[in-house]
Amino acid sequence: MARKPSNRSRIEQLTDKWEPTIQAAFLDAVRDITARAELGQIVTRLERGDIAGAIDAVHLDPAAYRTLEDAIAAAFKAGGNSQITSLPKLPSPAGGEFVVRFDARNLRAEQWLREHSSTLITRIGNDQQESIQRILTEGMIAGRNPRDTALEMIGRINRATGRREGGIIGLSGPQVEYVQTAREELSGGVQSELSNYLNRKRRDRRFDSYVNKAIKDGTPIPRDIINKMVGRYSDRLLELRAETIARTETMAALNESSLHAMQQAVDSGAVNADTVTKTWHTARDPRVRDSHARQDREAIGLNDVYSNGLAYPGDPNGSPMETANCRCWQEVRIDFTAALIEEELQRAGLA
Structure with a gap:
């Protein structure tokens, strides 16, 4: 009989599958927005000074x-199903065994998914709208060409792929x-700012040869090259996001689904x-946050919270400083020693 995978390998298999799926779904959403954005209407509205219309x-x-x-x-459902299938056989008082299935349509499970998704999409949308409004407003105040401003926002079409690339749709506010800032560094012709650009990891x-030449000769970088450089930088930041x-x-x-699955059991x-x-x-590598390293292997009850105030690694109720890019995982299991003691107490009528 094949052995069940360890909890660690089970989680690794799930993350290996669902991280790329969720990443692709986000990028598909961004591509859909940029593909459907009406360039002509954006330019016309900007020419009229109508930021909201743009x-x-x-x-x-x-x-x-x-x-x-x-x-x-889908990842939530897969996680819940995986948690249930990892459980050993659970004997029932009638002499058989309990049959437990994860129900993603459970009221509490559906409510968490609905509220979590709504909060996430609202946050992404609000962040996006604020960034766009700031860029359009700054472009108008600076008297920049409306078409250039619009293209920097939604990206320019790559003739090879037919897709828009290099815009700021999908980026976070800081990104x-x-x-x-990168565009300003490349356009200003100031040696110190050009050198700053060369420190950007993404x-x-x-x-780089264009930047080095501009630093050495004091000649400006061609505008079309700057657009390509900033566009590639933006695309790489989008990949990071x-x-x-x-x-x-x-x-x-x-x-979250592992907790719902166990609670359903x-x-x-x-x-x-x-x-x-x-x-x-x-x-357990050098990239782990210090706060998380201190609580490695911390064990608590099903409905308790960890010492950092989170219900589990990645708990969206926590600060982004604690949750963003967190690679920690949670093992939810039955303490069979405690279970046997509980069973004996019940038989003895002491529980």
Whole structure:
């Protein structure tokens, strides 16, 4: 008989599958928005000084992120099913065994998914709208060409792929600032600022020769080259954002669903909640946060919170400083020693 995978390998298999799925879903949503943005309408509205109208023409519809919501829901369901299948046989008082299945349609499970997805999409949308409004407003105040401003926002079409690339759609607020500052560094012709650009880790190094030449000769970098350089930098930041969202959301979905799965087992009568423990595990490498390293292997009850105030690694109720890009995982299991003691006490009529 094949042995069940360890809890660690089980979680690793789930993350290996669902992180790329959620990442791709986020990038697909961004591509859908940029593909449907009406460039002509954006330019026309900007020419009229109508910032709100220009934003409307981008069509930042929450529905664009439905594939992301679906991917998170699928990861949640997979995590719950995996937790249930990892359980040993659970004997019932009648002499058989309990049959426990994870129900993603359970009221509490559905409520968590609905509220979590809504909060995530709202946060992404609000962050996006604020960044776009700031860029459009700054472009108008500076008297920049409306078409250039619009293209820097939604990206320019890559003739090879037919897709828009290099815009700021999908980036976080700080990332939008990085892109804007990078453009200023490349356009200003100031040697110290050009040198600053060369310190940006996500830049496309294939263009470094243009920067070095500008520093050495004092000649400006051609505008079309600057657009390409900033576009590639923006695309790489978008990849980073997608990776961060995928990792954070995958761990949240898997860890949350493991708790729901065990709680459903408790509700069915198959498991006593007092015999369930959850244990925090880190990746145990130099990249682990100090606060998380200190609580590695911390074990608590099913409904308790860890010493850092989180219900599980990646708990969305926690600060991004504690949850973003967290690679920790949670082991939820039955303490069979406690379970046997509980069973003996019940037989003796002492429980």
